[in-house]
Amino acid sequence: MTEQQRVNDSAKNQDLDQYRVSAGEDLTTNQGVRVSDTDNSLKIGSRGPSLRDDFHFQEKLTHFDRERIPERVVHARGSGAHGYFQAYESMAEYTKAKFLQDPSVQTPVFVRFSTVVGFRGSADTVRDVRGFAIKFYTEDGNYDMVGNNIPVFFIQDAIKFPDLVHAIKPEPHNEMPQAAAAHDNFWDFISLTPEAMHMIMWVLSDRALPRSFRMMQGFGIHTFRFVNDQGKSRFVKFHWKPMLGVHSMVFDETQKIGGKDPDFNRRDLWESIEKGNFPEYELGVQIIAEEDEYKFDFDILDPTKLIPEELVPVRPIGKMVLNRNPDNFFAETEQVAFQPSNVVPGIDFSDDPLLQGRLMSYHDTQLHRLGSPNFTELPINKSLCPFHNNQRDGRMQMRIPTSTVNYYPNSLGGGQPAPSETEGYVHYPERVEGQKVRERSPSFKDHFTQATLFFNSLSMPEKEHIVQAAHFELGKVEDKGVRERMVNLFNHVDHELAKKVAMGIGIPAPTQSVSENHGKSSAAISQENTTKTAKGRKVAILAADGVNGEQVMAIKTALQEAGVQAEIVSKFKGMIKSADGQEMMVDKTFLTSASVLFDAIYVPGGAQSSEALRMQGDAIHFINEAFKHCKPIAAIAEGVELLKTSDIKGVKLSDSSMQNDGGVVTAKTQSDLNGFAKSFIEAIAQHRFWMREEKEKVPA
Ligand code: HEM
Structure with a gap:
């Protein structure tokens, strides 16, 4: 890319293309020498000792021995995706950031979602905060927005971060428990750290159990600055809102998924993108005039506080679409290096003491994790606009600087800082004065008002979940x-x-x-x-031989048209035959799936099918468990009879006309399949029917 070129959605993809390598036809060593045999080491006699001459053996093993790099000290488990960001309108009045000027520009992004506490191989669905980090490859260099799915944080000053993380990670003597806050050390720390109480309320809430990375919010958390081209600064808070709404699972479900499919959130993201159901998020900003800095009853520099949307509305300013999976997990998702200090002209920091610590810590940790200051040259980290300076050498320098001059000032080679008033980054000239003190501002002292605000804002089921x-x-x-x-x-x-x-x-x-x-x-x-839509959800159709084919196909088609994925679940993989002789492919078995991996279930009619399922404990468990987790359930004809043999109770099932009671949609006959499908899709959009938790407990 030349300096003048505009970025577009495919610019980073094209840039990465120069690094992509295919498997190739012949195996070679790293030196390109063709390998004749990679199964047997070179020996003296077929039973004799191996030889040092075997350079292929040595290279293969020594490379393998070095394949692991340190996992991230926090947020070790993550999933990445490529996409683009597009502004709705020019934000020039507030910021000169290039990616927020022109609504026709699609700025490439790479996003990494993560859990915080668990090791790299831990389960996705644990109770935890989720990381929400975006690298924007802008025309003016890379901008990293490194946020979470919760708008506040545990601590007010970054100096406490190692204590927080030590306390929440597995205990030092026995390295237990994995990916869990439920242990003495964490709660000991929290019980002595009242500033964490607002965050704790969020962490105990459903927000810490997201149904999908596609269905969670993101927040920049800290107050940042927007600076326009006249140098005027305003404070800004960043919010991402998922277009599919914000939805969570129930804790029992998340624990079971931890065993059934520990990659649940990762798989959901990957499969959605593969299927073309691209996750989308709207970027919103809360903008606060400099002169309003002190008008709130909390300090806007305190990262344990949010600015209620009633006080400062969130203005939507653009949309992010994730439309491409990475080619290689290690090269992209593992090696991507986010740093809150990566900003572009038009975006600046506030004095939030948590943010200030982060500005140093991420660069430091990347140097350790990736092992060289040249990590910025890794393909996933490289900016799209050219970069040049007098920083040279170091481990794994991947470029060949051709200039004879590597210092400034010079008269021999070029490489001048940009005149500040035009392109170069100029820090906002905030006026600061004071004494050096190790103190917390008195304006950071109230730890409970917003914790209470959060609790008051929840519905009854949400409060009960806390x-x-x-x-x-x-x-x-x-x-x-x-x-x-x-x-x-x-x-x-x-x-x-x-x-x-x-x-x-x-x-x-x-x-x-x-x-x-x-x-x-x-x-x-x-x-x-939140937004409620059936789009992006997954339904299990429970069926066996003799199922009513029309009832399967009509509802499956209606679901697909509504953007819902429907899978046939049966006892064995392969094909089942419907009552009218149609062959239908089984997508999952009761062994390879579970109700917890679906958003809703549908039991079509067909006497033989219904009778076969009735005899299968797994099928009945499927229904009971979906009911227990408050999920929509639909059944027609003999399917309704099957529901009657399950443990579900407290809802009215159809005797003749269609019933929709507490998210259980039933019809004794198939006289109105369209109306039935419509009601079921509406129920799926509702997500969960929490009143069942209160009213009826079923064993599952
Ligand atoms: C508002 C508070 C914070 C948020 C939103 C946050 C968010 C994140 C996210 C999203 C990641 C994962 C980035 C990725 O996907 O690669 C991360 C990693 C990390 N964070 Fe934070 N964090 C916060 C506070 C802190 C503080 C206070 C420190 C230290 C002073 C810190 C140090 C780290 C480190 C060392 C990593 C690992 C980075 C890597 O190895 O790539 N974080 N954080």
Whole structure:
């Protein structure tokens, strides 16, 4: 790419093309010498010792011995995707960032979603924060927005980050538990760190169990600055909103998926992109004038606080589409190196003390993890616009600088800094003065008002999930003193909450509230108020030989037209034959799948099929479990009879006309397949029917 060229959606893909290599026809050594045999090492006699002469053997083993690099110290498990970002309109009034100027420009991006705590091989669906990091390959260089799916953080000052991470990671003596906060060390730390309480409320909520990377929000968290070309600065907070809405799973489901398919979120992302169902997210900003910095009852530099959308609305400014899977996990997803300090002209930092620490830590950790300051030359990290400076040499230099001059000032070679007033990055000339102190600003002292705001904003089922999560997390804590301190902290958030938490963890309920709940809430916080669509969901069709073919095909087609993926699940792989003689391919078996891997289930009619499923404990378990997890269930004709033999209860099933009760859609006859499909699709869009959790508990 020349300096004048504009970027577009395919620019990074084209750039990467120069590095792609195919398998090739002949095996060679790394020197390109053809290999004649890669199965037998060179020996003296077929039973004798191997020889040092065997350069192929040596190269093969020594390369293998060095194939692992340190995993990320946090966010070790992640999944990446390529795509593009496109602004809706020019944001020139607020920022000179090039990728936010022209709505016709598609800026290539690489995104990495991650869990935080687990090791690289841990399960996707654990209760955890999710990383949401985007590298924008802009015309002005790379911009990294390194955020999470939760808008606040545990701590206010980066100096506490190693303590936080040590506490939440497996305990040092026995390296247990894996990818879980439910242990003494973490809650000990939290019970002594009240600033974490707002974040803890989010982590105990459904937000920490996302149904899909396609269905979670992203946040820049810190307050940043937008700076326009007149040098005027405004504060800005970044928000990503998924076009499919924000949806979560239930904890029991996530734990089971951890065993059934530990790659659940990774697979979902990969398969969606392969199928052309591209994940999309809208970028929104909250912009705050410099003069409004102090107008809130919290400090906008405090990363444990959000700015309620009622106070500063989120303005949508563009959309990101993820449309291409990486070619190679290691080369791209593992080697991508994000740094919050990677900014472009028009975007600058605030003095948030957590952000300030991050500005140093990520560069440092990349030097360690990738092993050389030349990690910026790795294909996935290389900017699209050219880069040149006098930084030379170092391990694995992959470019050949041809200039005879590697210093500045020089009269012999070129390479001048850009005149600052035009293209070069100029830090916002913020006026700062003060004494050197190790202190926390008094404006950071309120740790509970927003924790309470968060709790107040949730629906009843969401609140109940927090109580259950606290029972699980603290139920695993052996030390009574830690549990007592946590109940005390919850009592600062909400008295009723503290009482309920105490009840499940063997601690006397607090008798008095610490302070009156302020009663304030923010509608944007509850997932109840999110976008609801059936698009992107997955339905299991339970069937066996003799199933009613028309009922399978009509509903399957309607689902597919609504963007829902439908798979036939049966006892054995291969084909089943419908009552009218159609051969149908089985996608999954009861052994290779489970209800927890689907969003909804459908049981078509057909007496023989229904009878066969009735005799299969796995099929009945499928129905019970989907019901327990509050998922939509649909059944027609003999399929309804099958539901009656399951444990589902408390909902009305059809005797004649169609019924839709609590997300269970049933029809005794197939007289209106279109209407039936419509009701089922509406139920899928609802995501879950939480009232079932309260009313009816079924074993599963
Ligand atoms: C608002 C607070 C924070 C957010 C949103 C955040 C987000 C992230 C994300 C998304 C990643 C994974 C990047 C990837 O996918 O490669 C990451 C990694 C990391 N974070 Fe943070 N983080 C936060 C706080 C901190 C702090 C305070 C520190 C240290 C002072 C820190 C140090 C690290 C390190 C060392 C890595 C590993 C990077 C790598 O090896 O590539 N983070 N963080």
